[in-house]
Amino acid sequence: MRAAVRSCSGEQSSIRIKEVAQPVAGDGQVLVRVMAVGVNPADWQVAAGWMDGARSSQGPVIVGHEFSGIVEHVGPGCSDVSEGDAVIGRTDSEVAGALAEYVAVDESTLVGKPARLDHIEASSIAMTGVTAWQALVEAAGLGKRQKVLVHAGAGGVGATAIQLARHLGAYVSSTCSDRNLYYVLDLGAHRSIDYSRGRFEEIASERDVVLDSIGGRVTLRSIQATREGGTVVSIADQWTHPEYVPTGLDAMAQAWLRWRCQRLARRRGVRWLCLRTRTDARALRAVADLYESGVLRPQVSRIFEFEEAGDAIAMSRGLRVRGKLVVAVDRKVGRDASPSEGVLWDSQASYRSVSSKREQDEDGALRPNGDEEATWSDRPAR
Numbered sequence: 503m504r505a506a507v508r509s510c511s512g513e514q515s516s517i518r519i520k521e522v523a524q525p526v527a528g529d530g531q532v533l534v535r536v537m538a539v540g541v542n543p544a545d546w547q548v549a550a551g552w553m554d555g556a557r558s559s560q561g562p563v564i565v566g567h568e569f570s571g572i573v574e575h576v577g578p579g580c581s582d583v584s585e586g587d588a589v590i591g592r593t594d595s596e597v598a599g600a601l602a603e604y605v606a607v608d609e610s611t612l613v614g615k616p617a618r619l620d621h622i623e624a625s626s627i628a629m630t631g632v633t634a635w636q637a638l639v640e641a642a643g644l645g646k647r648q649k650v651l652v653h654a655g656a657g658g659v660g661a662t663a664i665q666l667a668r669h670l671g672a673y674v675s676s677t678c679s680d681r682n683l684y685y686v687l688d689l690g691a692h693r694s695i696d697y698s699r700g701r702f703e704e705i706a707s708e709r710d711v712v713l714d715s716i717g718g719r720v721t722l723r724s725i726q727a728t729r730e731g732g733t734v735v736s737i738a739d740q741w742t743h744p745e746y747v748p749t750g751l752d753a754m755a756q757a758w759l760r761w762r763c764q765r766l767a768r769r770r771g772v773r774w775l776c777l778r779t780r781t782d783a784r785a786l787r788a789v790a791d792l793y794e795s796g797v798l799r800p801q802v803s804r805i806f807e808f809e810e811a812g813d814a815i816a817m818s819r820g821l822r823v824r825g826k827l828v829v830a831v832d833r834k835v836g837r838d839a840s841p842s843e844g845v846l847w848d849s850q851a852s853y854r855s856v857s858s859k860r861e862q863d864e865d866g867a868l869r870p871n872g873d874e875e876a877t878w879s880d881r882p883a884r
């Protein structure tokens with residue numbers, strides 16, 4: 503079969519499409535014919551060798567974590583899926599391996615593809631969806647009438663987290679760059695904050711929950727933005743990834759910053775949780791149901807052909823992607839699909855309908871007219 507494999511030359515690594523042996527479904531496993539694969543920062547991290555120490559397999563390093571596909575073969579001991587079923591899944595970074603024509607995974611990690619989504623859309627939800635769910639629902643226990651700050655609202659995790667937080671009945675503020683202020687509002691945020699202009703901890707203070715995917719001083723400032731008894735969930739690689747190598751900040755500076763975050767959290771009575779999410783079919787099923795019912799909307803901004811997998815992963819490394827990138831492993835599903843509605847809107851003119859209902863603060867943050875955050879906690883839940 504063909505697979506997107508890490509190829510090393512000296513210190514440099516790149517992604518090549520190569521012929522490798524097709525995996526075999528072992529006990530309790532299922533062989534899936536992959537239709538499409540969502541791209542995540544975890545992919546360039548695997549390509550850069552971050553997970554090499556944790557890998558048990560000696561074979562070629564195949565990248566890719568979240569996928570949508572069709573069950574090709576059911577291994578011994580499986581009872582819940584049948585050949586021909588459309589499924590979605592996510593692999594952990596020690597395994598990766600999804601960006602290939604076939605992947606063998608434990609049956610217990612798969613859930614049915616939401617029928618409402620095509621394979622391209624469905625391939626973009628497992629990693630980001632499970633991360634948003636585990637952070638907001640399981641770790642923070644976000645509930646109705648609470649105030650949440652979601653960092654990087656225009657990214658894969660952030661775009662899902664905004665929609666999920668709205669569904670949970672929270673008041674949602676989110677940081678992004680100037681070009682994404684309206685996009686983030688369109689996702690359902692009540693207020694979008696340009697991180698290059700405003701001090702988010704002043705615009706969105708006294709939060710019940712902050713989802714921190716940025717790290718560094720943003721974590722410290724996020725703890726400042728949280729009320730006593732509130733929770734900061736950090737998923738930033740700096741705090742959660744075992745193979746994170748400090749860049750810019752040296753290791754001592756990072757240890758110093760961690761200590762300051764812990765001390766500030768203690769002083770302010772804030773829970774600071776560092777979360778590394780894992781494959782979890784229960785969480786994935788909950789997320790898939792929300793896509794099936796239309797509560798969550800997929801945010802695919804660009805579709806790449808299989809041969810372009812290396813370009814997709816390189817683009818993801820820049821941390822400037824809006825929504826999600828997807829690689830169409832099966833050429834036909836790529837041909838039949840187009841980016842998700844809304845995600846490509848770029849000019850502010852496209853947002854005239856949204857913008858007419860918004861006011862811009864002096865610090866550049868956008869909020870809905872007449873929707874006063876101050877009275878949010880007294881309002882009935884949506």
Ligand SMILES: NC(=O)c1ccc[n+]([C@@H]2O[C@H](COP(=O)([O-])OP(=O)(O)OC[C@H]3O[C@@H](n4cnc5c(N)ncnc54)[C@H](OP(=O)(O)O)[C@@H]3O)[C@@H](O)[C@H]2O)c1
Pocket residue numbers: 542543544629630633653654655656657658659660677678679680681682697715716736737738739742777778779780818821822823824825
């Ligand atoms: N711990 C875990 O289990 C776990 C799981 C998933 C992801 N992660 C990590 O979480 C991070 C986010 O993941 P992702 O999939 O959402 O990545 P992503 O989709 O690549 O995020 C890209 C987005 O980040 C935004 N961004 C960049 N710098 C920002 C800043 N300083 N403030 C606010 N927004 C900023 C960009 O928006 P603008 O262009 O508007 O700046 C862009 O839309 C990654 O570092 C990833 O490795 C960790």
